[in-house]
Amino acid sequence: GRYLTPDGSAAFMTREEIIEVRGAAPVRLTVRATRHGPVLSDVLPEGTAESGYVLALQTSFLDPDDRTADALWNINRARDWAGFRAALADIVGPQQNIVYADTGGTIGFIAPARIPIRKGGNGWMPVPGWTGAYDWAGYIPFDELPQATDPPAGHFASANNKIVPESYPYFVSRDWDLPNRVERIEELLGAEPRQSLAASAAMQADTVSIMARRLMPLMTQIQPEGDLAREAVERLRGWDFRMDADRVEPLLFTAWLRAFAHSVLFGRLGNAAADIWDLKPLVMETVLTQHREWCADPQHPNDTCEARLAAALEDAMARLRDSYGPQMAQWQWGRAHIARFSNQFLGRIPVIRDWIAVAVPTPGGYDTLNRGPSTIRDDAHPYEQRFGAGLRIVTDMAAPADSHMMAVPGQSGNPLSPHFSDLLLRWRQFDWLVPGRAAAVNTLVLEPAR
Known part of the structure; x- marks a missing residue:
């Protein structure tokens, strides 16, 4: 086959790739490439590229x-x-x-x-x-x-935030994280500019949510009617914005914001919001401060943000009652915010999957330094922690040998080993290891196949 270039048509470059499979016949693939790179649409679902076109990838690596x-x-x-x-x-x-x-x-x-x-x-x-x-x-x-x-x-300070000013002459990315975590880092460094190992370790464990600190004063301006709603708003008005596992406020806030964002985005965008909706804290802040017309939509042209917030709070509390119990005191963040460490291979095998399951309730959240985002669009488990810091290190360059470290869930990748998940609770509690302080209890030797 051939494809079109600025200078006319050109033949696809092709190469044969053979994937050896133990106990089965090798898999043979013919890879096509254009002047830009490999043709991805050959292996992507049918319809990825329109008939008569191909999708090729050019990337520097x-x-x-x-x-x-x-x-x-x-x-x-x-x-x-x-x-x-x-x-x-x-x-x-x-x-x-x-x-x-x-x-x-x-x-x-x-x-x-x-x-x-x-x-x-x-x-x-x-x-x-x-x-x-x-x-x-x-x-x-x-x-x-x-x-x-x-x-x-x-x-x-680096926390996936935007690292170039608007005046930077080149395009690097548009997929920057919220500036909240780097803002919190700067706050803590400003409060304690001369850092110690303990201060830096405490910074990694910090659970203050800038997102909550900005949104709560806006969301709790409503005057709820029911007793449970009034209790919820009063709790949130007195909250210190820490996403701690034993607190009710983090789950109440996140569930409320989830319901409000869903209501606003689907009301305004319809089904086009299905694949993109999330907590969207900056968008919701902008709606509540600058574009309150977004709280109305074609089906509800007279809706106000107060009405949307009140309805979203009732919806959120109803879901929390169904999932965690009728009493608000039962709605602790740690009951919903659980970090699971799934084995990508064994986790696909029934029975074994449950036997090697590793999970722990955790603090932290969407924008905290103790990172713990959730997949809010997942209706089954919207608040489970999806990723976080798998390795933590705190080093004083005046004494590098005393560096504090922690990995999770353990140092062994073998589910049968006692060291497969023995660091899980120490990781959650921000306990630390100092390499070289104790004798090794096990040694793993990797040798090439003979």
Whole structure:
């Protein structure tokens, strides 16, 4: 077959890939590629690309000269910031926020990767590949990537937040996280600028939700009619915005915001909201402060935000009663916010899946430093923790050997090992290990097959 380019048609490049399968015949795949990269629509569900078109992927980490592995090797052998930064010039992808500190007092930040400069568009959505109008024109020069050394503030803070100003001349991403966590980091550093191991560890365990702190004064302005609704609003008005596992307020707030966001977004967008709706705290804050007309919709043109909030609160409480009991005191965050550690292979096998199940109630939430977001669109388990910090480290560069660390759920990947999940509760409680302080109780040796 052939495909269209700016210079006419061209033949697809093809290669055969063989996947060996133990106990079965090998699987043979013919991979097609265009001048931009592999054709993904050949292996994606039918209808991904319209008839007569293909969907191809161009990405820098498929370039044949990718030296990312070399960069990772060399940064572990760098002796100073200059050597560390030079090693990172070989990073192709994926782009990461990388921070640096040394015993001499130098700190640095850089987000290295081979980021394309496009003739048109920003790469966020598929574009016509046959015109050349969206082709790459080069890469962002390494010296112009986001980076800094020894800032006047004396620290760097990184929490998936936007790392470039509006004036930055290149497109890096549009998928930034809420600025809430980095805002909270700055608050805590401002309160205690001279950090200790204990202060830094406490920062990682922090459960204050900036989202709740901003939205609660807006949401609790309503005057509820029922006794239970009045109790809920009074609880939330006195809340300190900490997403602690033993508190009722975190679940009450999250369930209420979930119901309100669902009501507003589906009322305004209809079924188009099905795949995109979430808590959307910035959107809901904007609705309540600047665009209150969004609380009305074609089916309810006279609705007010107060009416929507009151109805959403009743809906949320009804669901909480059904799931957690009739008394509000039963609606503790830890009953809903549970971190599950599923085995990607054994977790698919009945009986065994339940036998090796690892789960623990956790604090934290959507935008807290003790990270614990949920998949709000999941009607069955909307508040379960979906991801978080699998590895935590706190290091004082004046005494690196005393670094505090914790991994979860345990150090062994073998479900039969007593060390498969023995760190689970210590992780939840922000207990720490200091490597080298105790003798190893087990040693795992990996040997190549003979």
